[in-house]
Amino acid sequence: MLEGHHTRPGYGGSDVTTRARRDWLAACAGLVGTAMLPARAGAQQAPVNAPRGPDVVFVPTPREVVDEMLAVAKVGPKDVLYDLGSGDGRIPITAAQRWGTRGVGVDIDPQRIEEANANAIAAKVTDRVRFVQGDLFEMDLSPATVITLYLLPDLNVKLRPTLLKLKAGTRIVSHDFAMGDWRPERRIEKGNRTVYFWTVPAQGKPYPKM
Secondary structure (H helix, E strand, O other): OOOOOOOOOOOOOOOHHHHHHHHHHHHHHHHHHHHOOOOOOOOOOOOOOOOOOOOOOOOOOOHHHHHHHHHHHOOOOOOEEEEEOOOOOHHHHHHHHHHOOEEEEEEOOHHHHHHHHHHHHHHOOOOOEEEEEOOHHHOOOOOOOEEEEOOOHHHHHHHHHHHHOOOOOOEEEEEOOOEOOEOOOEEEEEOOEEEEEEEOOOOOOOOOEO
């Protein structure tokens, strides 16, 4: 059975999984700083254009939160759902199984893509769901009618300009993390988790601020 998606803090709070994700990011920053030190003689240098690694650690989204995210987005068979940082693929797979929604999962980690593809095969939804290994900040998201994500607050804010360029009416659903000062239309508490929902405004129309 599929079980999850990405990470967890409360609104303005934190817990073990959130700290784990942030600690991992801090560790990565430390490694970057180390890489800037003079290399020892004979040490092998990393490729200049080495592929970027994951921005977040993978922490599965609970089943009930997946269900709430898809329910608030009101996904259906005419929708195209893009799941950014798709992990094991449970969000697009669940949407395809229950509502016939077409989905694209994007993840930079090849291990997660392999796992998601195996789950899609097991769920018999490969005709409606595909998974793409790549950088979510470089993906063409224009076909999407629904975007789901479970990232960190700074990544949501970094992604926001791209989301605001999508066609009016595109639905955005985030697990646990808001979009800076872009006021959500709905904020749903699910146990100790939070689901945020926005609709992309028409081009040239300002988004509602807090």
